[in-house]
Amino acid sequence: MKLTGRSGRARGWPWRRGTGSGEHTLAGAYAMDALSSGDRVAFERHLAGCEDCAQEIASLSEATARLAAATAVTPPPGFRERVLAAAVVTRQQAPAETLAGPAGARIPAGRTPAAGFQAAARGPVAWLRWVARQGWRVRLAAAAGAAVTVAVLGAAVAFGLANGSMRQQLDQAQSSSRQIAAVLTAQDAVLRTRAVSGGGTATIVMSHSRHALVFTAAGLHPLPSAHSYELWLVGPAGDRPVCMIPAGGHGTTGPVIASGLRRGDHLVLTAEPAGGSSRPDMPMMLDVDL
Amino acid sequence: MTASDRPEPGNPARHATGAGADLAAQIGLVARGDAAAFATVYEQVGPSVLGIVRRVIRDPAQSEEVAQDVLLEVWRTAFKFDASRGSALAWVMTLAHRRAVDRVRSVQKESERERRTATADIPYDEVTEAVESRLERERVRRCLGSLTELQRETVTLAYYGGYTYGQVAILLGIPTGTVKTRMRDALIRLRDCLGVAV
Numbered sequence: 451m452k453l454t455g456r457s458g459r460a461r462g463w464p465w466r467r468g469t470g471s472g473e474h475t476l477a478g479a480y481a482m483d484a485l486s487s488g489d490r491v492a493f494e495r496h497l498a499g500c501e502d503c504a505q506e507i508a509s510l511s512e513a514t515a516r517l518a519a520a521t522a523v524t525p526p527p528g529f530r531e532r533v534l535a536a537a538v539v540t541r542q543q544a545p546a547e548t549l550a551g552p553a554g555a556r557i558p559a560g561r562t563p564a565a566g567f568q569a570a571a572r573g574p575v576a577w578l579r580w581v582a583r584q585g586w587r588v589r590l591a592a593a594a595g596a597a598v599t600v601a602v603l604g605a606a607v608a609f610g611l612a613n614g615s616m617r618q619q620l621d622q623a624q625s626s627s628r629q630i631a632a633v634l635t636a637q638d639a640v641l642r643t644r645a646v647s648g649g650g651t652a653t654i655v656m657s658h659s660r661h662a663l664v665f666t667a668a669g670l671h672p673l674p675s676a677h678s679y680e681l682w683l684v685g686p687a688g689d690r691p692v693c694m695i696p697a698g699g700h701g702t703t704g705p706v707i708a709s710g711l712r713r714g715d716h717l718v719l720t721a722e723p724a725g726g727s728s729r730p731d732m733p734m735m736l737d738v739d740l
Numbered sequence: 741m742t743a744s745d746r747p748e749p750g751n752p753a754r755h756a757t758g759a760g761a762d763l764a765a766q767i768g769l770v771a772r773g774d775a776a777a778f779a780t781v782y783e784q785v786g787p788s789v790l791g792i793v794r795r796v797i798r799d800p801a802q803s804e805e806v807a808q809d810v811l812l813e814v815w816r817t818a819f820k821f822d823a824s825r826g827s828a829l830a831w832v833m834t835l836a837h838r839r840a841v842d843r844v845r846s847v848q849k850e851s852e853r854e855r856r857t858a859t860a861d862i863p864y865d866e867v868t869e870a871v872e873s874r875l876e877r878e879r880v881r882r883c884l885g886s887l888t889e890l891q892r893e894t895v896t897l898a899y900y901g902g903y904t905y906g907q908v909a910i911l912l913g914i915p916t917g918t919v920k921t922r923m924r925d926a927l928i929r930l931r932d933c934l935g936v937a938v
Binding site: 477481483484489521525 | 794
């Protein structure tokens, strides 16, 4: 719908008739985020019951979007890679879960340190999953072995949860997520997305300066129980098994880290007997030139 | 880098209306977890997101952090984009501008705000050199030039400066009612000048 403003009065919309009264005069200020938070809440209540106002806001927002686009700058080196890499390990919100209010005002459930402690108490896998769900800052802090891991371990000790094996598991989790973060934040990090033959999509973030890559996949076809997916690095230095890929919930896998990456390597995904193999079986379900 | 990691080669109309439908379709793919589509969305909106966030916040490090959060929010909540409510560009830029404004209002100390006032009209530094961006910028500048001085000042202070209409009224020494109507009139005129509508 094209609103011309000048003809609004002629069209007879009563909310356009006034010159200074009524909440609709705030449309311009609202579209520019120039309302205080209290005014914003009140105006949004008004908007909910005023379809014409919502239409006007939508059309004014097209204008402000152009004001924004006119400020485009060239991002600093590494910015693109950091954004794309962070997305790869950030869980997307599902439509059914969106019961919260306006974007930005929300504190996602499970984002609290307490949730981290609970996840840690359920074991390293739960903790890694919790870390993977966090915002990139929390994740990087966690991965850098700083705040979260130390706090989680500290809390586990304080609550008497940490026996020797758990401490070891936490150490492993900490070391693995630290390696993942090192790849994701590397200046030369490169993102690759490939279809997996047989179904699914693999996403790889690799860094030659870190000699490592991070692998995640979604929608992998389930294998018979006696088989598992296995990841390989194949290249001039020989064929090296990376790891068996644990079956994830909803076909989502990883992130897993593959270190020892060398120039000329390919990343290969195969289906192998559940115990693993010494060399990759055909067919390759994924072959990525690194 | 191979072809599937990159968006289509630069199309001069990328930022203009012709790219709108394309961007909306890419965001639809992002909602289904398509990381390659997200890379394409980044190419189209990343520089603008960082640009508007930096224009409002000023501090480069904070701006980068907020811009990254905004882009990740696009990734996380792509399913919320509703093409019947407006363009994809407007959806992303609304997220970006609001997040930037919320940041300056929540953390900025009075002294810093005063310093920002003094520099609120630093114009077109660090801009991208891409042709489509330059054309877009010229068009916006021309349309801003078609506003009355008061309209232009209210838009610049509110949108690029991140001030509330009440603060704009104080800065310009005019009644709040006048500011409200000038803001609305200005955006209507800009919208018509830029030829954007929903």
